[in-house]
Amino acid sequence: MEKMKAVVYHKKGSPEKLIYEDVDKPVPAGNEILVKIHAVSLNAADYRSMQLRLIPRNKIFGADISGVVESTGEKVFTFQPGDEVIGSLVDYGFGGLAQYVAVPENALIKKPKEISFAEASTLPVAGITALQALRDKGNISKDDKVLIVGSAGGVGTFTVQLAKHFGAEVTAVCSTKNVEQSFALGADEVLDYTKENFTQKTKRYNIILAVNGSYPLLAYRKALETNGTYVMVGGSYLQLFKSLVFGWLLSFGGKKMKHLMAKELNSDLEILAELTARRIIKPVIERHYPLKKAAEAMNYLKQGHSSGKVVVDVV
Numbered sequence: 001m002e003k004m005k006a007v008v009y010h011k012k013g014s015p016e017k018l019i020y021e022d023v024d025k026p027v028p029a030g031n032e033i034l035v036k037i038h039a040v041s042l043n044a045a046d047y048r049s050m051q052l053r054l055i056p057r058n059k060i061f062g063a064d065i066s067g068v069v070e071s072t073g074e075k076v077f078t079f080q081p082g083d084e085v086i087g088s089l090v091d092y093g094f095g096g097l098a099q100y101v102a103v104p105e106n107a108l109i110k111k112p113k114e115i116s117f118a119e120a121s122t123l124p125v126a127g128i129t130a131l132q133a134l135r136d137k138g139n140i141s142k143d144d145k146v147l148i149v150g151s152a153g154g155v156g157t158f159t160v161q162l163a164k165h166f167g168a169e170v171t172a173v174c175s176t177k178n179v180e181q182s183f184a185l186g187a188d189e190v191l192d193y194t195k196e197n198f199t200q201k202t203k204r205y206n207i208i209l210a211v212n213g214s215y216p217l218l219a220y221r222k223a224l225e226t227n228g229t230y231v232m233v234g235g236s237y238l239q240l241f242k243s244l245v246f247g248w249l250l251s252f253g254g255k256k257m258k259h260l261m262a263k264e265l266n267s268d269l270e271i272l273a274e275l276t277a278r279r280i281i282k283p284v285i286e287r288h289y290p291l292k293k294a295a296e297a298m299n300y301l302k303q304g305h306s307s308g309k310v311v312v313d314v315v
C-alpha cells in the first residue's frame with residue numbers, strides 16, 4: 001500500500017493528540033475523486049469535534065480543502081486529473097489534514113484560477129456560514145443596519161465584507177487589536193468591546209449576528225429594531241444552548257430570534273468563489289502553518305482570538 005503524510009488524532013498521544021505520521025494513501029472508489037491537497041483551513045468545528053470526542057472515522061480532522069484532482073473513479077464524469085478544486089468535507093468524514101483525500105464528486109467545485117489555494121481553502125465553512133446567516137436567516141436588504149458581534153475571526157471577517165456587499169450599514173464588534181482590520185474590511189463603525197458595550201447604546205439594528213462573544217439574549221433583543229432579526233451563529237456552548245432553548249420564546253412583537261445551522265451547499269461555495277475571484281471579498285488569512293505543525297495551528301485557533309483564518313499549507 002502506498003503511504004502519505006497525515007496528521008492523525010491519537011486518544012493517548014502527545015498533549016496535542018495530533019501526530020504527523022505516515023498512513024495509507026487512499027484509493028478512490030468508483031464515484032470518488034482522489035485530491036492532492038494543497039491547503040486546508042481550520043475551523044472551530046475541528047477543535048470542537050475533538051473536544052466532544054466526535055472523531056472522524058479515519059481520525060484525520062480538517063474539513064475545508066483546496067487542491068488538485070490526482071485521479072478519478074470510473075463513475076466520475078465532471079472532474080478530471082489536473083482540475084483545481086475546493087471542497088468542504090464536513091459531510092464526508094473530514095480527512096483534510098493529509099496529503100491526499102478520496103471524496104465523492106459532490107464534495108467539490110472547481111477553483112477559479114484567480115484564487116490561490118490558501119484563499120480557496122478559507123471559503124467553505126466560514127464563508128458559507130457568513131453568507132447563510134446574512135442572506136437566509138437575516139434576509140438582508142440594502143441599507144439595513146447590521147451589527148456583527150465577533151467581527152474579527154474566520155466567520156466574522158467574511159460577514160463584514162458580505163454585509164457591505166449587500167449594501168448594509170455595518171457596525172462591527174471586536175477587541176482593540178482588530179479594530180483597524182474591521183474598518184479595513186469595510187465596517188462603517190467599529191466598537192472595541194474592551195472599551196464599549198453595544199448593549200448600553202441607543203442605536204438599534206435590523207440584523208444582529210452573534211458570531212462570538214456572550215451577551216444576554218434580552219440585551220440582543222433590546223438592540224433590535226421592531227421587525228429586526230437576531231441570528232445566533234456561534235459563541236460559547238452556554239450561549240448556543242440558551243439561544244436554542246429560549247430564542248423562540250423571545251420571538252414576538254415583530255422581533256425574531258433565530259439560530260443558524262449552516263449547510264455546506266456547493267451553490268453557495270460557487271457564489272463565494274466567484275466573489276473572491278472578482279476581489280469583491282478578500283479572505284483574511286492571519287497565519288499559515290506547514291502540515292507537520294497542524295497541532296500548533298489547532299492550538300492557536302482554539303484560543304479563540306485569531307484575526308481571520310488559519311491555514312495549513314500541505315504543498
Ligand SMILES: NC(=O)c1ccc[n+]([C@@H]2O[C@H](COP(=O)([O-])OP(=O)(O)OC[C@H]3O[C@@H](n4cnc5c(N)ncnc54)[C@H](OP(=O)(O)O)[C@@H]3O)[C@@H](O)[C@H]2O)c1
Nearest residue numbers: 044150152153154155175212213234235260261262305306
Ligand atoms: N452556526 C453555524 O452553522 C456555524 C458555522 C461555523 C462556525 N460557527 C461558530 O461561529 C463561531 C465563530 O467561528 P470562527 O471560525 O469565526 O471562529 P474564530 O475564527 O476562532 O473566531 C475568533 C474570533 O472571535 C473573536 N472573539 C472572541 N471573543 C470575543 C468576544 N467576547 N466578543 C467579540 N469577539 C470575540 C475574536 O476576536 P478578538 O480577538 O477581537 O476578541 C477572534 O477574532 C464559533 O463559535 C463557531 O463554532 C457556527
